[in-house]
Amino acid sequence: MNFSFSRFNSVPGLLTGTAVVAAIVINQPASAKTAKEVAQIAVPTTVRIDNSLGSNYGGSGVIISRDGNTYTVLTANHVVKSANTEYSIRTSKNKTHNVISVQNLQRNDSDPDLAIVKFESTEEYPVAPISNSDNAGIGTGIYISGYPMSIENNNDREYEFTKGQITSRPESKPQGYTMRYDAVTRRGMSGGPVFDVSGRVVGIHGQGDRDGVIKNESATGGEIEIKTGFNAAVPINTFKEVISQSGVQVAFQEDNSQAENVEATQPTKAEVRSWAQDFAAGVVNTIIERVIPRFW
Template identity: 45%
Template sequence: MKFYYSLVPALIGVSIAFVQPQNALALDSSEVAKVAKAITVEIENHDGSGSGIIIKREGNTYTVLTAKHVVEAQAQYEIVTPEGTHYSLNYSTVKKLPSVDLAVVQFTSNQNYPVAKIGNSDLSTEGTTAYVAGFPQISAAISSSIYNFTDGRITANASKPLRDGYALVYSNETLAGMSGGPVLNDKGEVIGIHGRSDTTENFKISDKNPNVIIKTGFNLGIPINTFLKLSAQTGVDVGVSSPSTSIATVPKADDFFIQGGDKYHKGDYKGAIADYNQAIKINPNYADAYYKLGLAHRDSGDNQKAVEDLQKATELFAVQGKKADAKRSQGVIRYLLKDYKGAITASTEAIRLNPNDAQAYNIRGTARYYLGDKQGAIADFNFVLKINPNFAPAYSNRGLARYDLGDKQGAIADHNLALKINPNYAFAYYNRGLAHYELGDKQGAIADYNLALKINPNIAPAYVNRGLARYDLGDKQGAIADFNLALKINPNFVEAYYSRGIVRYKLGDKQGAIADYNLALKINPNFVEAYSDRGLAHYELGDKQGAIADFNLALKINPNYAKAYAGRGLTRYALEDKKGGIADLQKAANLFQEQGDTDSYQTLMELIKKL
């Protein structure tokens, strides 16, 4: 049978954080990195870590702004400053701001630490530069928390924020633990507080895997102006006033864009598509909205519309000078069209333009996988993980490539790493099940498929593979039940019909087996194995001529299919064509020997001697 793959007291006093003049000169990325590193701290406790930024000093008391969820639980926290000094945090000093995911905390030190410069987040519009800094959590992939600084750009700045105040969207690669860290503009000014990473696994599992998994760049932050407004209301005064801005009377394109992203990550693709279309209606040149619309159409199963949307995004990115984005988008299009060589060419150019484009490496790695270049695929997935060590899908995809290269234990190790990062990652359970099965651990395989299906009950190949494992363990009725479930999800799942046919044959239901082979062949008229197995069923029912016709059809498609020669040989012999029968059996034996199937070769040679 086949096996199918497929993140206080009121602070009243003197502040030394100031709004920078709007005509401040832009800094290069290395200069912004130095600014960010000097003001970013780690907030550590026994359950993990987060990040924060120093926004005020009064005497020896420093105030740090962070995301509320970083200090949500009452526990023992420490502030770790840039040079590695640890300071205790008195939880009674924590001030949580209402209705937004923000909090301020304090620590005491006689050391001199810089204070963040506050910018005007209203000026950070789509396409402007954004930097994010913070300390990723220790995980299966990261052995120690090391300061991280990434660049990207603003893709939306909504006037109507999501729940908890999130309104900034940016494309930076971010990791768990960076929550509470600063989002900075190209002048080194803080324009937001990072809070949510693009961690949802956006994939639609199919009969073959891996499927390209594209991070959407939907990272969320709370605009610094939101904090400034609330700080005045709650007595958390840092001496900086929020700029006066007019209240939007009509929705902005960015408002629909951020709502679409939120719905997309919740799996509401229909709602996401509607919102992205609204964003495009307001701003017909919104390249990012077209890009995300394409991804939503892809995940809703409409590849044709996905290609159209992504093509428009590619054109707009090119006009807007975003060459790397244009090439990556082109790579996705080529992938969706199964032009894997074209996907490799486009993603390679995207990587040349932006060597830190993890998405482009992921696209190229997946395309290489489908072209049979498993080592090249592994190399690309390694690059993805170097850029983002917590990208669980890259571990699982690398594990699948290792599986195909025969390294089943290495595959399991990779899937385990993916599951440590994301215990709800159905794809990793599914692929780990493949490796367990091949290692002879059928019960372990079934357990993994059960876990995958508990998370996502619509993975048709998982039902088929679980059915195969049940069949091997002697549970033929359980196997048929699983194949039925797969076909309920996907009525065109050829291998489910074929597998069910095999089990029906083993249960003595030859007519039922033939009916299933017929259904498989109706969908795929070139399914060699189905012709050959249907021939066996016809033979068992006494239809020798029908059997020979099926074996001939199998051999027309694959002239080296040993099983078809063996079946035809037996049938010819039974029809008194002994010479023709023995010739077919000898041909089958020779092919089995060439293919390394020693057992089948020896069995046939012994049979020939007896005839």
């Protein structure tokens, strides 16, 4: 497969003739967690991806690997597809890091809409575990994590954490979007992770039905698109298949045990805001480290 690599792909020795994929398998019970417990994983591992063209062009992503001070973020390809654009990562700690490498894993419009980007930081961030998305069938409860565009049309993109349920698993869809669910999302959440009720990544969000447009009544005016219909993600197993053929070395944490068949629960906006502040500030570091073991 001939994958395209942008001019930001400057990590030496990244490409090899054959794929080198290291999976760290976690053998732990996949018991259902509360929304707050899943958020403890989602908040510090979900990042905001900013585009130098402006605040209306960004997206989201999730940290899936760490090698020393280099972090790997999985996102949707359409978030970072421009080879002539500079990107940066904004983390839950409100730290901004330049993207040093972009690997576009989508070679044409029908291929899975996936990409990985890298950034360097001396800050410590946890890595989100991934799971077997084939186990995430119709009726499975899920959570969407990301940074939607601001209603006020400014750079203040606040973290959002919404719940849903998988409604269908089509066998084939363009760009790999074969996981559909009912969840409220907004533009800017593309590339963000879809978590199961056990706090493992099972998909990368990237598409949403457009049910309507809400008029922004702030002084700046404008409109914002609200996606309240059926949205879609690329299953994480698709990423595993793509990465195994790409020649890109990624060591990720994998927990393939079956999640409990329970519904996700929707926290209030106040709860999400409080969790995002507390978890980003490291208030519950000991809990985070227990939920997400360190492998570095």
